[in-house]
Amino acid sequence: MSNRLTRPETLTALGIVVVAAGFLVPAAALRPISALLPVAMLVGLIGLSVILLISDQRKAAAGEAAAPMSKSPTRVAGAFALIVAYAVATDLIGFYVSTVVAVPLTAFLFGYRNPLGLALATVIVVGAIWLIFDFGMSQEFPAGRLWAA
């Protein structure tokens, strides 16, 4: 039974129903004409997700196995975590410091281990960004909230 409920499509459909129903609460406070399109879309999402849920459960009942979403869930989770960590680090300690660490670290963790190549790539990427965006276009990047405080 638990297997049937942990199928990716079933979980996604349930997730959509919960989130869309949650959005219906603030929608109730809107003027009818302002709420028309958002409510129609939210109700549509709920209805369609229920159809998706039923169709996926029928497949489960017929013994059809659900295809896994990823061949390597650990690598996917690691990639997401690294990207989020990079964004948070940029916010907190600044763009250049985070990028100098993130570029070689990501490449190293995901299989590229040549130290010279990593160093060269980091220098080229960070140098090109500084030259084009900072120096050439006067683009300001996050300096880091920690240093600003």
Added chain:
Amino acid sequence: MYSELLHALPEVIGFSNFAAVIIGVIAGIVVGAMPGLSATMAISVLVPFTFGLEPLVALGLMAGIYNGAMYGGAIPAVLLRIPGTPAAVATTFDGYPMAQKGEGGFALQVAVVSSAIGGIASAFALMLLAPPLSKVTLLFGPSEVFWVAVFGLASIIFLLGGNPVKGLISACFGVFVSVIGADPIYGTDRFTFGQLEMLDGISIVILLVGLYALPPVIDLLETPLKTDGVESSKLGTEPIWKAMPRMKGFWKTWLRSSVIGIWIGILPGAGGSMAAFMSYNEARRSSKHPERWGEGEPEGVAASETANNADTASALIPALTLGIPGTAVAAVMLGGLLVHGLQPGPMLFRENPDVVFGFMWQFLFGAILLILLGGSLATNSFARLLNLPRPLLGSVIIVLMLIGVYSIHGRMFDVYLMLGFGAVGWVMDKLKFPLPPVVLGLILGGFAEENLRLALRIGRGDWSVLFQNTTSLILVALTVAVVVGPIVKRRMIDRRKHAES
């Protein structure tokens, strides 16, 4: 009508605008040559960087990338049997066997010449067909515009194939995202939860980068592709002018495949891969030696590459005139137009003729430049790109995504929002929810709502105003046909299969 087309030409051949097309074509070939990266992703990453550029420079880059990537996909397809883009799958059928025989260089030359011919034909189709269509759409009022938006959404959902329920969910999600922010008439907040950053609505660029750029990056890191490198023996390249006489028998295939590609491009929901497959099948059917196909027949490469480039500019015919993109790349390009304040639709031709006609010229120049930039020497260099380590490529793209999204408003909030959309996009991608309806929903949702409310105001709240003229009724009928047509077709096929069994 066509005088404005000539009027736009001097603008396009200016240094910066022309250089943008050249850079775009080179970047497009590079992106297309990398398995896992696509024109859609490249343009999504590029769009935020074009904010400060002149519209024609930005559009030139996009046109160049689109043309370049469609050919670039042929490089790994021929040399490694890995299509660089989905549209290059049919190119592997004969391209790879040619490379095995030591004719990889010739296969790539056939691909580049055929891509250029397809692209040129497509650009001419855009130039000839878009202006008259835009004149017709100028007659549309708010209710017709509302129905055009509904038709656009319906056609993308139901003609895209696959599961219509998933297509509808994607579209509902896109339309819902479009209503976040201040109400267009009353100015009240909708679903901003007190976040001032969301008052202006969600920028299409954030959605594009999240949906189209993040999932491929995750894929690059998830399965680092181990290519065996490109051996020089597989290329056997000779100068392109020496190879041209060997291609003179391909003219019928070029002509047929161009027509197929243009037609598929105009149809909403179809795309380069469908054009390439159809064209390959047709060319094989009319060949005198169909038994040679699949074993290294250069005409097979010509058929597939002509068609997948012939659908590039033609996909913009409905996109520029009606705001309905024919392909995912065209949907992303609409986003690119919007960030420069250019609303796709009939008014685009009236208010910005130099930009829109200039864009058409850029498509033509991009296609011609393919031969010069993707010729023998360049092809050798681009082929070496396949040896670049994927994890390194992924980490560089992550940095570019962050810079691009941050530079829109100079705030990290947008970056976090992009990551959220990226996570949603990855799940959608894995569960085979189509992504173009989300983008189209975001573009057309607000547009449809504004025009619906305008029509209702004109009709003093009377909903029958939406059905009061012939154009609206034709658009309603077309929408119904688009929704019901595939269902009827599927039923008929099922019935036939049942009867046969």
